[in-house]
Amino acid sequence: MIQRVKSLIKKQILPPLKKSQRKVQRLAFLLRGPEKLDFEFETLPKIDKGVAIAEIVKDLDIPANLPYDLNEKLAFFQEHGYVVLEQIYEHKELEQVWSEIDHVLENNENYEIEAIAHRFNEQKLTPVKDIPKKNLTGIGARLNDYHDSSMKTKVLSTNPFLRVFLEAALEKNIAIFQSLVFKYSSQQAIHQDFPWVTSQIPSHLAAAWIPFEDVHPDSGPLIYYPGSHRMPKFDFGNTGILFKSGKSLMDPEKDFAQFLDKTLKENKLNGEVLLINKGDALIWHGGLVHGGTPIKDLSKTRKSLVVHFSSINGLKTHRYAPTPENAYETINGVRIYDNGHLKHLKNIL
Numbered sequence: 001m002i003q004r005v006k007s008l009i010k011k012q013i014l015p016p017l018k019k020s021q022r023k024v025q026r027l028a029f030l031l032r033g034p035e036k037l038d039f040e041f042e043t044l045p046k047i048d049k050g051v052a053i054a055e056i057v058k059d060l061d062i063p064a065n066l067p068y069d070l071n072e073k074l075a076f077f078q079e080h081g082y083v084v085l086e087q088i089y090e091h092k093e094l095e096q097v098w099s100e101i102d103h104v105l106e107n108n109e110n111y112e113i114e115a116i117a118h119r120f121n122e123q124k125l126t127p128v129k130d131i132p133k134k135n136l137t138g139i140g141a142r143l144n145d146y147h148d149s150s151m152k153t154k155v156l157s158t159n160p161f162l163r164v165f166l167e168a169a170l171e172k173n174i175a176i177f178q179s180l181v182f183k184y185s186s187q188q189a190i191h192q193d194f195p196w197v198t199s200q201i202p203s204h205l206a207a208a209w210i211p212f213e214d215v216h217p218d219s220g221p222l223i224y225y226p227g228s229h230r231m232p233k234f235d236f237g238n239t240g241i242l243f244k245s246g247k248s249l250m251d252p253e254k255d256f257a258q259f260l261d262k263t264l265k266e267n268k269l270n271g272e273v274l275l276i277n278k279g280d281a282l283i284w285h286g287g288l289v290h291g292g293t294p295i296k297d298l299s300k301t302r303k304s305l306v307v308h309f310s311s312i313n314g315l316k317t318h319r320y321a322p323t324p325e326n327a328y329e330t331i332n333g334v335r336i337y338d339n340g341h342l343k344h345l346k347n348i349l
């Protein structure tokens with residue numbers, strides 16, 4: 001019998017054993033039903049454990065000229081899973097960073113910084129010098145970990161007004177996990193970040209969304225679902241609340257999207273569209289459901305930088321390839337690991 005199955009696989013009449021095994025496992029999983037899962041309580045940041053805000057902020061190094069009320073913003077974040085910090089950036093700083101990004105996009109033939117472009121190289125990370133300019137500067141392109149190469153972007157991402165909030169939301173001593181630069185809306189379906197953006201402590205995750213221009217309603221603004229950071233988590237099957245390619249039993253797009261739609265409805269959580277201004281930043285909780293809405297006017301850009309953060313305890317090395325000596329820089333009190341794969345690109349701009 002086994003020989004017969006093997007020969008059918010060889011003749012490609014049956015899918016490879018691993019795939020068919022997973023199909024059986026998936027069926028059993030669907031019959032069993034998902035488990036009730038969540039982040040491990042012990043690992044949660046203090047704010048998610050319900051620790052009093054006064055207690056959380058007491059050990060932090062709070063800048064004297066903080067332009068917002070930290071306690072008030074933290075209470076809002078605790079309840080809603082997002083917060084907008086208004087006018088924490090000088091417009092001039094944002095303009096300088098974008099003009100550097102624009103220079104790289106326009107002179108891509110000179111740079112090995114990596115990007116993903118729509119319908120190019122099967123959506124794989126590719127050096128920008130190998131991506132046609134049309135794809136690189138068009139809709140659907142994103143620069144990956146641009147901050148590795150740009151000290152200006154490291155400084156922007158570690159702004160002390162942003163840093164102190166993230167420390168309160170995660171833990172004192174934070175690290176950059178990853179960054180993305182978008183010129184247009186990602187038009188990405190709604191999702192949560194924690195199943196993919198995974199450090200050693202999945203609950204230690206928050207992101208900052210920093211626009212380089214006022215967000216236009218027709219540019220495909222970000223959409224987010226206040227309160228969704230606390231809704232029940234999806235069971236990917238075999239891999240719990242995290243998605244692991246080749247191991248998870250449930251489909252990361254179809255099944256997960258269906259679950260989110262259903263759970264948002266059951267919990268009566270409605271989406272809000274983010275129309276913030278240049279100088280502001282949005283912070284979202286790692287569990288907040290969000291996505292990029294479709295672009296209504298294809299001529300409208302939505303220039304932005306997304307930076308995902310974890311704690312140092314959650315992220316002990318660079319996520320790709322730790323350098324043997326585990327090299328890192330500390331900028332404005334935030335740890336930024338060297339990317340061992342792309343050492344030659346460090347701070348080249």
Ligand SMILES: O=C(O)CCC(=O)C(=O)O
Pocket residue numbers: 180182185186187188193207222290291292293304306
């Ligand atoms: O900016 C966007 O449209 C979405 C980006 C996003 O979901 C992410 O970086 O996690």
Ligand SMILES: [Fe+2]
Pocket residue numbers: 191192193290
């Ligand atoms: Fe996301």
